[in-house]
Amino acid sequence: MDDKYTKKYYLHIRLEELLKERNISRARLCKDLDLQRTNLNRYYRNQFQRLDADLIVSLCKYLQCDISDLLEVCEKEDSATS
Numbered sequence: 001m002d003d004k005y006t007k008k009y010y011l012h013i014r015l016e017e018l019l020k021e022r023n024i025s026r027a028r029l030c031k032d033l034d035l036q037r038t039n040l041n042r043y044y045r046n047q048f049q050r051l052d053a054d055l056i057v058s059l060c061k062y063l064q065c066d067i068s069d070l071l072e073v074c075e076k077e078d079s080a081t082s
Contacts (some may be wrong), residue, residue, distance in 0.1 A: 011051075012074045015044050018063050033058050 019029065026044060030037050035055070042048045043055070060067055 007076075009073050009075055010046075012046055012072050013043050013048075014070055014072060015059070018065060018070065022063060024063075029062070033062060 019026065026037065026040060029035070030040055039055075056067065056070065060070055063070070
């Protein structure tokens, strides 16, 4: 795999933004989707290594959004100088 893109870009999950927009707490989301808080926090803080496809589908359905509303590719801050 060519890592020239992974050095410049990262995948951002807009979970924090979407929960705030919908006035939904992380505790409520965990309860409603039967998720462990520690697992959800990894996504919430964008500290994940791999995506769980089933969780992404559940989040999209629960938040009534498209995958493009939940996930976005962002440029890393330090890549402008690379």
